[in-house]
Amino acid sequence: MFGYYRIFLSLCVVFQHLCQMPGNNFSGWYAVFSFYILSGYLMTFVLNENYGFHWDGLRRYFTNRTLRIYPTLWAVILFSLPFVAYLPISDFHRNIYLPTSAYDWLRNLTLIDLRIPNPRLIPPTWSLFVEVVFYIAIGLIFARKKWITFLWFFASVAFTAYLVYSGADKEYRYFSIPASSVAFSSGAILYYLRKIQIPGWFTPAIIAAHALNLLYWHLVPEGRFLEGFYLNVVLSAALIFSLSKLRPTAIDKVAGDLAYPVFLCHWIIAALINYYFEINKGATLFIISIPPVLLFSFILHAQVEKKTNAIRDRVKNQTFQPAQSQSSSYPNRLPDLPA
Template structure:
């Protein structure tokens, strides 16, 4: 069920960026990091291993997973910058790079800033989070979560970083989008791998999963009604809820038919996450119904129409890029 979860989280980010629904999208990004920490540790241990060949195949498959879709969206965005410059100007980050460093950052998704989303231009604005992801993929492939002891040390250091931000530099950005802010959810995900390994459970009712996801939504929804202290605590409640939900989802039993559907639904998560601003440009250019002036924000009445645009675009990405890339990834994995 991780595929469905990933796509729901990507939709939450769209609701934040396009429809101004606060917090849920931010918490979904942290959720993504925790899920990545778990899954990357899992597949390194269970599939790729720590040999040179395993390292090479792991990274070849990561590159195939991330870059064909990203570069396609990047190229289309560049075209739209020239076709609809007055619309593109509504987003401060979407510009043609001027320098070699800017081009390198936009082509690789490695944005050279401690807080990657502060780097401009970003032709694909949401790609900043992939800078964080790539760093921790690298650390995991090098063995930061190879043993339980290493993983726990990583977790302790991550907690120390968060404590340090309150003492020395109390700015929320350094607990959300800064590169090292991602360390805590990634480390929690890696710890979860060891909990799953030593403490599996046999039966998980679907109702329990729905309940935990509801708590995740409610915690995000009510954050702005909390006191300042509770607002901070809600960040860690979110991570704990994500931790529990991933643990439960890993153990749920579903039929092979639903597994295939879950895999297919999951294929939409990455294109949705990367392309929703690009699709907003197209929507404003051709429909423009329910759009606020001078930005990409939309009223709720635009949701079904914009949602249809987004689905069609992502369907084409999945159909003509992702499915073919997955076949190639399977062949690469067989070389292990």
């Protein structure tokens, strides 16, 4: 039951990008690492339960990941291009402008090497590049054996401890691929822990702790970012572990379907509102942007994702049988997510 959580995380990203506020606002940073944890869990789960690690299974896994990420990405880029070309969108976000070289076009269309350097037609897609790297690494290496997954996790924790001890800046701890490993590996080990039973009070308690952590560390002075950031990894992993035991509802699925389009389209929608209505970044822009962002996301899902989902369902046949019988409560098609 990840749909509500995914749309909440997407809106946290939107909130950080559009709502300037006094003090700290790292809600999007926290949310992106939570997405990474969810990705680590889901990719490890689906590889072991649905695809397997033989050649045909990996082919289907990588095909479906490609179909999930790129069609919606390209649709948002296509929608954005005329506005980026003819309106001063870069005044709203300095990274949004037309690529000037073939390599920059390639990076934006394929996500290959799409990190922080400009231009980025869709600014948050740098995190999709991180996701793609770990999709590949998890499929080829990290999800193959339990001991490999746990070794990866402990190595990632050790590297994170080194970053903290050495005083690495927070940008490196957030944007870099090596620093993101602790989030993906934290999610991956949840697959092997998922049969552990939890009491009924655990889920509401973790939700409350997660919310308090998100709120509290955004009110304290800057310089206390790291405590909440890494505590967020622990709490997000615990929440994902808890939510994995709940059956999704129809509304939960609808909410989850909108998460990725919201993640992709909010910048261009907000930029258009800013240009035509002269509303600057702040609470007003955030609130006014939500309805058109959700509407456009619904259109993207209906016109693009539903069609690609039908193809993905055909690709993901049920020929693979896991070595051990597992719970059948998990949905037949893997819930999708943004990074």
